[in-house]
Amino acid sequence: MSSQAASQGSQPSQCQGFATQAIHAGYNRQKNADAVSVPIYASAAFDLEDAARGRALAAGDIPGFEYSRVANPTVDALERRLAALEGGVGAVALSSGMAAVSYALMCAGEGGGRIIAPTNLYGASVDALGDFLPQFNIHADFAHNINDLAEVESLIGPDTRAIYAETVANPSTEITDIEPLAELAHRHGIALIVDNTVPTPYLLRPIEFGADIVVHSTTKGITGHGNAIGGVIVDAGRFDWTNGRFPQFTREEQVIADGDGTLRSFAGKFGNEAFIKRIRVKYLRTFGAVQSPFNAYLQLLGLETLPERVSRQVASATAIASHLTRTPHVVKVNYSGLGNTPQFELAAKYFPDGVGQILSFSVDGDVNNVRRILDGTKIFSYVPNIGDARSLIVDPANITHREVPTAWRVAAGVNDNLLRLSVGLEDVNDLIADLDQAIAGAY
Template sequence: MSKFATQAIHAGYDPEDHDHAAVPPVYASAAFDLGDAARGDALAAGDIDGFEYSRVANPTVDALERRLAALEGGIGAVAVGSGMAAVTYALMCVGEGGGRIIAPYDLYGASVDALGDFLPQFGIHADFVNDINDLDEVASKIGPDTRAIFAETVSNPSTEVLDIEPLADLAHEHGIAVIVDNTVPTPYLLRPIEHGADVVVHSTTKGITGHGNAIGGAVISGGSFDWANGRFPQFTARQQVISDDRAGEWHSFAEKFGKAAFIKRIRIKYLRTFGAVQSPFNAYLSLVGLETLPQRVSQQVASATRIAEHLTRTPHVVKVNYSGLGNTPQFELVRKYFPNGVGQILSFLVDGSADNVRRIIDGAKLFSYVPNIGDARSLIVDPAHITHREVPMEARIAAGVTDNLIRLSIGLEDADDLIADLDQAIAGAY
């Protein structure tokens, strides 16, 4: 198999299938000619591969899906309109009909809001834990309705690292799926499926696209989980959409697709019905971004490490959250899972009050005050007031998100310039 950097440029796309275009074209077409009646019937039945309607599949988006599946080591992917569409589709697909999901408080704010407040309105409930790496605490939450464990491989903004392998072993002993958000490290730094994860979700808006110019998300399936093990009735119930009632043929997703049942259900039920479609142009921008993913992330990790080290010696900084520093309690986990670094985000606590935080943000000249990560530009934000505003106070505190916390996403500028900008902003705030 080709190495990662080669796959980032070539995987999932064959120029011969696209009039020899060297770069994947943007297929700006809502629908596709079915050819003749027999072919149209076969396409609609899913008996042959092809494209009918861009709400379900599009050639540009398909190239992105195939590339992401290859980079993550999965059997298939579905690209969607945003990272939160990927998160909610994956959680709803696994929790349909009254399932429970175990998750830590240390998640992106909108994911906490979805699990704690919104998905319960659809009969899907969360059991939160303080430490997702505490297997005893996780095991205490497992019950007959538990369907999945959901966590971030590198949490935002604490950069705590998920110990995937023992968590996956525990989950699989109980027939429970492991769904992870791999947005922060990207598949360049970590391939969770190789460590036991069953489903991976991404906000492709972030490091994958890498230039802050295209919203998108993706769901990738590992293809080894048994969705017919008895905990997931939605996968064993017969479904009209994948059956042929005229011929008296009835199928469930597990019967028809086997280990691919989850990713097929994401496409056929969730994408097709709820319609959070990724635009072909955004998919094109993500494909272009992927071509430089290894080079971008390598430089961002190097700069983030330098900046985190500098902040540990900076006046008024009382704590730095960056598990890649090498002297944290998670040192062994970082060495095991992240030999090339944990990513480009870090956070730090300052003394004083929230007014000092505001003055630091307003005083930064090179850092952009933007609620995003993974951009080529370096970004600064106060999570308690922006990215985690919808999270209840007790959950914010449990995740370490206080009014004195500042999060950085390190871009591609010179690290010395970024350090100088932080130094003057912090000094000026006091």
């Protein structure tokens, strides 16, 4: 089974700055006809060259490319770049963020495991954990507060495999206290999996605080222009998958047998890359949520401007959140980047450069007022996405969180009067004026 190819070149040193790595990491132009930008390798398959090399590629004994369902040079460059930016040993790019979430949770919980997660997750993640994955014998234990270590520890049992959380929750912007959660997980031999979509690795690198697996919807801030769907799983390469809780990593399997037919286990063959290799060889290869080379190329383009985009979006989001706290008919603003929130210390620890471009706010009145605000904006587009260069507005209770049970939605503050903003790159004064006129006109 093909692995990522050394032909793309090694990652730049971690001592290089983030902006430098966002442009250069994981790509060797001398090995790609001196193309300055990563080429789009629109090929379904690759020449194996000779019988011996073909067998070695298929067994995963040497790096290279054989079939784009498993690995592709354009996608490989994106994977290497994202692994470098997050500080992981490897990554697998997928066709969507939910593919990344689902594959990561299934790979950890495979064969009857349980996942601990908070109730304030993105709606599709709640549906996956609470309703769909149980059909595959992977069950969830939901915590009301993922930062309440006593509550989380009380949910850990013999079948628990992982804790899953969002680094910044959507749309509340609540911050997960990663470091003590990782310490708790590791004390019990379970993994910490986090969704880092909202802040992107520019604002937070969860692996540095103990996270084992990081997932993203690369559709959002990483791409930044709303033209490509994608997801990624990044492996920190530090967790011991042989500790007895994860038999799938120590079981010998034909699919990764050596060239001479000797059966191997993922842990035995791939060591600290066992998780990410299993994602590629079993989940990507079998379920086939393949990232297209063209979408990978678009995401690589977005990555090149990530620091500049996110810096501007954070500044604008902070200004808008502050303005909304003084706006008539706005009764509550959710943005952990404001200095007066209960999570001020967590924001200072994990997010010295800001918590991201999304915020939410509740208004008085009823659903008719909410509808008139949505219909009244001229610059904010009514779009269920985040991280775009354009500013977006949506009502989560009806769009992004409709799958979440009502009691959980209400507990997380996702009521019918809540509006979520994803702040783009327009002039912040124009965005504030647009919200002011839409809110005033709704009443």
